[in-house]
Amino acid sequence: MTALIPLHGSAAARALDQQASARLAGGAFELMQRAGHAAWRVLQARWPQARRITVACGPGNNGGDGYVLALAALQARCDVVVLHLEDHTPRTDLAQRACTDYIAAGGRVALFPEQFPPADVVVDAVFGIGLARAPEGQAQALIEAINAQPAPVFALDVPSGIDASLATAPGAAVRAQVTLQFIVRHHGLHTGAGLEHAGVLLLDALDVPSDLLQMSAPKAQLLQPASLATWLRPRRTDTHKGESGRVLLIGGDLGHGGAIALAAEAALRSGAGLVSVATRKAHVTPLLTRRPEAMTHAVESGSDLQPMIEAADVIAIGPGLGQGDWGRALLRLALEAGKPLVLDADALNLLAATPRVLRDAIVTPHPGEAARLLGRSTRDVQADRFGAAAELCTRLQATVVLKGAGTLVASEGQLPRVIAAGNPGMATGGMGDVLTGVIAALRAQGLPAWEAASAGALLHSMAGDAAAQRGQRGLLASDLFDHLQPLANPEPN
Structure with a gap:
């Protein structure tokens, strides 16, 4: 431990x-x-x-x-x-x-x-x-x-x-x-x-x-950077890509392809063996051009998505998903798949409109999304972050990563963990999409939901701190990619 x-x-x-x-x-x-x-x-x-x-x-x-x-x-x-x-x-x-x-x-x-x-x-x-x-x-x-x-x-x-x-x-x-x-x-x-x-x-x-x-x-409990090596052990010499997990990322409605692209690269840089992306046809070529290692597919209906769901070990949904008919239909299929889930962004906004109990899922709300899920104001969430995270766990029956200064990781029956890393420069668009990819990759590599959420939030924050060495103002979500790979391979304790 x-x-x-x-x-x-x-x-x-x-x-x-x-x-x-x-x-x-x-x-x-x-x-x-x-x-x-x-x-x-x-x-x-x-x-x-x-x-x-x-x-x-x-x-x-x-x-x-x-x-x-x-x-x-x-x-x-x-x-x-x-x-x-x-x-x-x-x-x-x-x-x-x-x-x-x-x-x-x-x-x-x-x-x-x-x-x-x-x-x-x-x-x-x-x-x-x-x-x-x-x-x-x-x-x-x-x-x-x-x-x-x-x-x-x-x-x-x-x-x-x-x-x-x-x-x-x-x-x-x-x-x-x-x-x-x-x-x-x-x-x-x-x-x-x-x-x-x-x-x-x-x-x-x-x-x-x-x-x-x-x-x-x-x-x-305070979770410090030195703990990361506990979860990310060196791989065996004969490891094959299937052992490192198959992640399916769903999102990127029209005009929002960047979000799912960030999540895909984050999952790859965090060690997922195979990453598939289900997105709108308009985003396939740009995403393949940027990151050819991601297996990107045009998905316009549930029938397009079903084979990808069946092949996945972990499903992450939300970055750029939108709240229209396309996003709602794909979210319904993801929730019904019976696979480990990571939900963020518009998946959480849609979930707030039609609440349901989640099983074996990780949700990663920022305070505004947490407020919508709880039917409260963002100020209420920030006035008692520990209480808000605990209530989300109870309502959703899920592991919760409540983002913000001093990110919290909470789950039923566990002492909440506070991430001792991260910086104000990370308060910028796309950071949550990167976190989604990181956590999904660690979940696919065999970590239980509680540990994947803890290790993923820590790895993400550490990468943000490393990227911010050049300055916090102007930090981009994509700046984390150069740091995710080395940090995901820590020296054993």
């Missing part, structure tokens, strides 16, 4: 904090000391030239972590100012103790909005995990001021304003360059708005006993 990094929910993180505190001789304040000093070490390592440190502290224990950091910076002879709102004086015993220690050492405190001291680094210790609603009033103004000032922002545990349980920003939220998570990784910082606001994600387990960590059930 591939190594996966556990990601925890907010409730589990709070419980671990309490359990760890109970184990320590110095109790919860010792754990706070560890957190503050761990954060100070990261600040020193990331910004070694920083001498002016502004620490924005809230009233809770996240603010207490900030006071501990501020004291450490003060003792290192930095120019330190703790900034807080008038009604954000410490409210917990731990935060009050940390604040008292800081002030007793000569630490300065400033009130917002009266001041916002110039800084080389601003530390966000306002709310952390403690806020699950939109900040209001002066709290909102403080977060907006943190984002507006020019210095880099370092968030403690969770950027203030992010709901780490839902991976969303219900209102104003700090945009950090670096976020240091304490004890465990928060699942809500690895996808959606959480990933957008957290910047570089780091972890310090604060020397919490490993048995405590092992007893805590994760909410999700």
Whole structure:
């Protein structure tokens, strides 16, 4: 089984904090000391030239972590100012103790909005995990001021304003360059708005006993590039093309031939043994000219498609399919074929109009398609990406790849996986078509639906990152092809 990094929910993180505190001789304040000093070490390592440190502290224990950091910076002879709102004086015993220690050492405190001291680094210790609603009033103004000032922002545990349980920003939220998570990784910082606001994600387990960590059930798992070799083993010397699978790609209605062409080349570059394409007659010659290895056929009716279905090991349908009579007829045949399926794009839009339970299928919606399948808005999907993916699994009885920042892979009975790869340059037309081809190829090579979806989403994102080395802006879906083949042949672990 591939190594996966556990990601925890907010409730589990709070419980671990309490359990760890109970184990320590110095109790919860010792754990706070560890957190503050761990954060100070990261600040020193990331910004070694920083001498002016502004620490924005809230009233809770996240603010207490900030006071501990501020004291450490003060003792290192930095120019330190703790900034807080008038009604954000410490409210917990731990935060009050940390604040008292800081002030007793000569630490300065400033009130917002009266001041916002110039800084080389601003530390966000306002709310952390403690806020699950939109900040209001002066709290909102403080977060907006943190984002507006020019210095880099370092968030403690969770950027203030992010709901780490839902991976969303219900209102104003700090945009950090670096976020240091304490004890465990928060699942809500690895996808959606959480990933957008957290910047570089780091972890310090604060020397919490490993048995405590092992007893805590994760909410999700982080799938990293090093895991790809687990699925893509070197082939035997006497391998023949039939063993690598026969993929049938269906799509490319009139005027949309590019989508199915991208999917076909992606399937070939990802190792499918044979790739057949069922498309409109107008697209046959261009596709053969571009990629002669794809066996491309003109399909105008169901009778044209049936022999291709019978020969296929896996059917992928949707890229450029359209939502007209042609697309609907071909989708009906694909759904009735009893073969492993990969559905994307217009296949999902048609499915949303006539919902049905899928078996042994993989669906790859972006948030808009997921919203249509669920009868909701795209905003609703993005407000709870984990929940949306889980509901799609239940409704469709399928493996779901919910695309976007921090792509999610979900299936009934499995912990969801978050893809730790990909970049904003991939938000461009055709990327989903390439993903369809990649997943179909891996499914045809013998991976079960859950593993094919996981490995395919990871391979696709890694290829996007490799292609983006020349820059994210202007990245094309076809730029991934040069990288799919080498990445699909990783060195064994």
